[in-house]
Amino acid sequence: MLQEVALSADDLIGLVAAYNPKTDADRIRAAYEFGASMHDGQFRHSGEPYFTHPVTVAALLTEQRLDDATIITALLHDTIEDTKANFADISRQFGREIAELVDGVTKLTNLQLSSTETKQAENFRKLFIAMSRDMRVILVKLADRLHNMRTIKYQRPEKQVQKSRETMDIYAPLAGRMGMQWMRDELEDLSFQVLNSDRRNSIMRRFVTLRKESGDVIEKITTDLKLELKKAHISAQVSGRAKRPYSIWRKMEQKGQGFSRLADIYGFRIITENREDCYRVLGAIHARWTAVPGRFKDYISQPKSNGYRSIHTTVSGRDGKLVEMQIRTREMNDVAESGVAAHWSYRDGVRSENPFAVDPANWLKSLTERFDEADHDEFLEHVKLEMYSDQVFCFTPKGDVIKLPRGATPIDYAYGIHTSIGDRCVGAKVDGLRVPLWTRLKNGQSVEIITAEGQRPQSTWLDIATTGRAKQAIRRSLRAEDRERFIKLGRELARVAFEHMGKDATPKALATAARRLGLSDRDELLAQLGSAELAARDVVSALYPNLVTSPAVEEITRDRAVLGLASDQTSTRANCCKPIPGERIVGITYRGKGVVVHAIDCPVLVEVEDQPDRWVDLHWHAGPHAPAYDVTLELTISNDAGVLGRICTLIGEQKANISDLNFIDRKPDFYRLRIDLHLRDVEHLHMVMTALEAESNVAALHRFRDMARKPS
Structure with missing residues (x-):
């Protein structure tokens, strides 16, 4: 007897028929039954029947409204690799088109794309050859990888890491380059959960805290948006969502900002009936909220290379929170959601025509045309240059690749090679032509740095550089010449200031003050003292702030220290974390104990994450508390x-x-x-x-x- 699976053949056919009433239901059912029989007796690491996987992959592809051939390929995509079925069997029962698609997916599965050896370039060739023959092969493979990543917790730890790195390096950027940004976001976040679970969990905890402090921000802003559109007599759909943790973490890293200062935590999408309404919506939004300078992009008048069209603007919304708005039409949204899949999508049984869809096959064709003339390394460099469009890849005169963030300049490039090259930089040539050092580099350019002995970094370079590495090296060099003189002067200033307060400026005291002030070490503190970047009184205050008396103020007693309790609730402080005023807190209800107050980072909270009804939003009473x-x-x-x-x-x-x-x-x-x-x-x-x-x-x-x- 065949194993039962979560989604029946009729369920799957129903999903297809919802967008393609002319679907060949008998053919899909035959593929379903063939796949189920071939995988009978096989199980996944989770213990589920193996055939649940091909069925889920097929269901994922129905969300893209793909044709019958793609759905059938998804149902059969593992039969050649994992069962006794072969190419001839598939071809005889379902036709050569399906057999070639299944065979193409099988070959992609066997490619070791994450290999660090030279064969990685050759495997990339095979990947793009398969894609250029029929784009539906990679669509099935991406859906296959998405489901495998969603269930990766059942794999061995080392396998989880290997698959997650491969997904982060290859499949996620590929999905993004093909216009399926939603899939890229999810693949990256699922990989992030494996490769850096601590940071992801930290961001998730901050979301929980933010929601408790601010309520449902998405619902509030969505309501505000709908009200403004109604006033302007504009018909549009409004939706909002929180960004995925990996997307937030990447922006925090790129911008060097903390979670609370990041503008892209929430995103809102407004879908209009036509292009003109997009600009009317933009006007209504900017009339209601203050636009953030430098955060406006019009991808409708200047579409991205993958056909993406939308207006992006960031505004200071409710309670001063920065939120991103995306405005586009329904057709533009279809392309933004489906990317290349928009070419294969159906509506009412016929292929839908979308005027905004761009065929990425042109991109693949440009790659395959170079297969015969490029060696392995050149081909691999070119592929990565095309896929990782959020970065800039430039070439040295010797042909080596230097990876930089978008917006980088020759100064960043020079320090990216070596600190000594950056320090001695006097000019740059881009593609053989002399250019100013503030020039923004583009993908594929060849850059040559001109150096001179005796050259030192200039203070103006800090405004030109964009990478943290370059800025840090420039600042370090600018301070190096006068550093010893400043340290000597700073040591004397510290001695006098400490003696005035009856204290000694010992090396450990100065090191502690440096840490308290966020400086790297004791010498850095003394250098800033000597150069007047830091006042001696600030150093003393960092260690002994209580030596300065303040006027008496009525203290807050423990019985009224915590706010947020209901009138019939009492609270006690948790013995585990012992929170004190000034720390972020949350209440957890316990039977017979009332509300127990925990610090927001208390490990005990993990045990009640799935019991939101027990959580109570609490905060400390503002003002001076009793020392109790x-x-x-x-x-x-x-x-x-x-x-x-x-x-x-x-x-x-x-x-x-x-x-x-x-x-x-x-x-x-x-x-x-x-x-x-x-x-x-x-x-x-x-x-x-x-x-x-x-x-x-x-x-x-x-x-x-x-x-x-x-x-x-």
């Missing part, structure tokens, strides 16, 4: 006379009360102990820890949290 919150610090100190006394004195100077002290390890040369303190808030904690870290006899210090004491 117990915090435990764990220290390692030198076993010398007077050290413990100085530690207690430092804590007292910060107006913190010691409630308990326990030695947990005693050695001839050091002690390890835990000190319980009563503190006001997180700033008070930082003041105490900073003062202790500056003490030379403190070898290690951290906040101790007993995660074994979690609520039940």
Whole structure:
């Protein structure tokens, strides 16, 4: 008896018939039954019958409204590779067209595209040859890879990493280059989840926090948009979504910005009836909200090479949040969603004609025409140049490839080769012609850097460079000549400032102050002091802010410290993370315990992520809190006379009360102990820890949290 699968033949036929009433239902059913019989007895790593995979791939392709031949190929795409069926069997039962498509997918599956060897270039040739013969082969392969990535958790860890890297490097950019951006986004994010799960989870947690703080931003802004369009008498569909974690992380890395400052966290799409309405919608949006300078792009008047058309604008929306708007017509949206698949899509049983669709086969043809004249390395470089369109690939005079972000200049290129080349750069030639150093480089250009002995980086280069590597090297070089003089002067300024406050400017104190101020090390702090980039009082204040008294203000007691509770709710502080005022918090309801207040980064929260009804949005009462919150610090100190006394004195100077002290390890040369303190808030904690870290006899210090004491 054949194994049952999640989607029946009739279900699948129904999906196809929804967009193609003239579908050959008998032929699809025959393919379904043939595939089920061939894969009978085979199972996936998840334990499901193997045939659930080809059926799911076929269902994914129905979302692109593809023709019967593509759907049948999806159902049979693993039969030649994994069953006793062969090319002749497929050809005899379903025709040569289907057999060649299935055979093409099989050959793609066997290519080792992630190989780092020379054969990677040859395998790329085979990939594009197969694509140029029939584009539907790669459409099936991409859907196959998408489903495999969605279920990758059942693979061995090393296999997950290998497939994820291959997907990130090859299949995701290929999907994007073919215009299927939605598929690229999902493939990248699924790979990101395997290759860097910690960062992805961090972004997801920030989304949860942001939603609790701001409510459903998407629903609010969507409502605002619909109201403005109604006022302008414009008929359009409005939808919004949060960007995928990988997309957000990539923009954070590219722009060097934190999550809270990123404009592209939310995206909204407005689909209009015609091109004229697109510009009317743009006018209505800019009349209602303030446009962000430099964030407007009109891809309708200047379409992308893959046929993508849309207007992009970023505005300062509700509550000052920056949001991106995309405006396009229905036909433009079909191309944006389907890319190359738009050429094969059906409506009402006939191939749909979309005036905006661009056939990527022209791109493939331009590649295959070079097969006979290019060697392996040249071909591979050319393929990657075409696929990774969000980067710039330039060539050295020797033919080596230098990868740079879009918008890079010859300065970035020079430092991309070597720091010494960048430091001695006096000019550049692009494709043999002398150009200014601020010229923006383009894909495929040959760049030659002109150098001279004795040349030093100029301060104006900071405005020209775009890469962090170049900017950092320029700043480092600009400071190098005067650095020693500035360090010597800064050391004297620090000594005088510390003595004035009755303290010593010890090397450890200065190193702690540097860390507190976000500087790389003690010498950097002294150099900035000597060059007047940093004031001596700021250095002292970073270590001993409590030496400056402030006027008395009424303190907030613990019974009214937490806001957000219902009138019948009571709260207690979690024993595991012991949050204090100033830290982000959330409440979790426990039977018989009321609401327990946790820090937002408490590991215990992972256990209740799937129970949103237990979460309570809480925050601390603004203002000065009473020093009533117990915090435990764990220290390692030198076993010398007077050290413990100085530690207690430092804590007292910060107006913190010691409630308990326990030695947990005693050695001839050091002690390890835990000190319980009563503190006001997180700033008070930082003041105490900073003062202790500056003490030379403190070898290690951290906040101790007993995660074994979690609520039940």
